[in-house]
Amino acid sequence: MTIASLIDSPSELTDAASSKTAIVLMTRIRLARNLSGTAFPGWAKPAQREEVLRICREAVAATSPMKRSLNITVGELSDLEKQILVERHLISRELSGAKGGAGVVISKDQAFSVMVNEEDHLRIQVLRSGFQLKKAWNAITELDSALEDHLDYAFTPTLGYLTACPTNLGTAMRASAMMHLPALVISNQMEKVVRAVNQLGMVVRGLFGEGSDASGSIFQISNQTTLGESEGEIIKRLHTVLQSIIEHELNAREKLLEADAGKLFDKVGRAFGILQNSHLLSSGEAMNLLSLIRLGIDLAVFPDASRSVIDRLFIEAQPGHLQHAQKGEFDPAQRDLLRAARLRSEFANFAPPNFSFSTNGKN
């Protein structure tokens, strides 16, 4: 598979049919793995990195989920292609900035990606739309075991899988869910939630991971610790935390409706107006407006079927995807014009808001 055909086929995230869940947009699990007796990527010499890259790419490509995959080095990717892969969560920002001897293998359906020579030799990742921690774990452990047949992993019985950073030791697993939490943001409860979640050993981050902002009220929640618990226990604990965040978000929505439904519907209605008529939209503002429309869908202001359109637009409003669709490179001001035009045309045919049923609509 080539990078061009991968970019033009729908990803797990932009796949219209798969958007069923309201609050959890996506589940993701990643495993860090290293080859025994070999320097970690950050310390390895260029020749060692190249050797690891060759061995790992070959081993990954031989597994069954990676049949007809995209198997490419970072050096072969253009800046725009890298940006698109980052926006689809298929590679990390760190990998996209790698100098040499780094690469990625991405499955045809874009559900699996394996980064080679990021912080660790292998970063195996699986993406599933919706709230599917168990399914995601089953898929990734199978791929991991298949790789184990070809590669000697660095492992000790007491420390588990050895990783470049000691914070990833043990299971070397990071399981996360991407959640849409607009009511908690509107009612200023996110800070409280973040603190409570931290207390439970989980971390809250923005849409694009560490250091990114939470535009669109989208947050990533993941486990912080990796050693001392099995993968199953971590996933179970995360599941419980996510369930309780979902309940808090639903409660916050009910409270907002009870306290002042008019104010909430005003936000949704105005967002719709701006998306239909504006001529300049930054990606941050676009995300926030789309988030309000998505909340409107959950509140039955818009039909359910529109949710997948919004989830697709969340990705397509990002700078990389926007420039790819427009077939060119544009500066930020030009992009804001193009983004607004794109969203105007999308919302010209969008089902108009219907606020009459919404007072009973509790998702």
Add this chain to the structure above:
Amino acid sequence: MANPLKCDLCAKPATVHLTQIVSNKVHKVDLCETCAQAKGVTDPSGFSLADLLLKASLNPDTPAAGGRCEQCGFTQSDFKKHGRFGCPTCYEAFKGVVEPMLDTMHKGTTHTGKIPQRALERKSIYDRLTKLELDLTEAIKSERYEDAARARDEISQVKQTVPSNPKSAR
């Protein structure tokens, strides 16, 4: 007092006893008056026990300090600079640095999750083969032909159980 507590940082008797709960885990530190002052413990707002524990373990004056990884040449000051290790063997080389850190960093200090079973079995077979081949050479050298024959037979036996070819970037 029969057994007075000693300061965690120096060996003087401890007079300041701290308990802090981080991520549902209890951490206790005992300090003498001087160390408590030096670490700013008297100012509760600016003090984190986790920091103190971590710093104590990374302090180059502690006995755990020094050393170099034989496998990759990584040193402890490299770790302080990068926050990452050089290679898997570093975890053995810098055991004294890693172990105290794990307690504050993780939920436990021992792995209880997935084990790469097939890879470990393969490794134990290869380790066994290496040892047998060494035995064989030794036996031939010292003209112990019965031992040599036994080693040779065992080698061919073990080789039959060898699964697919492993790869590592050595």
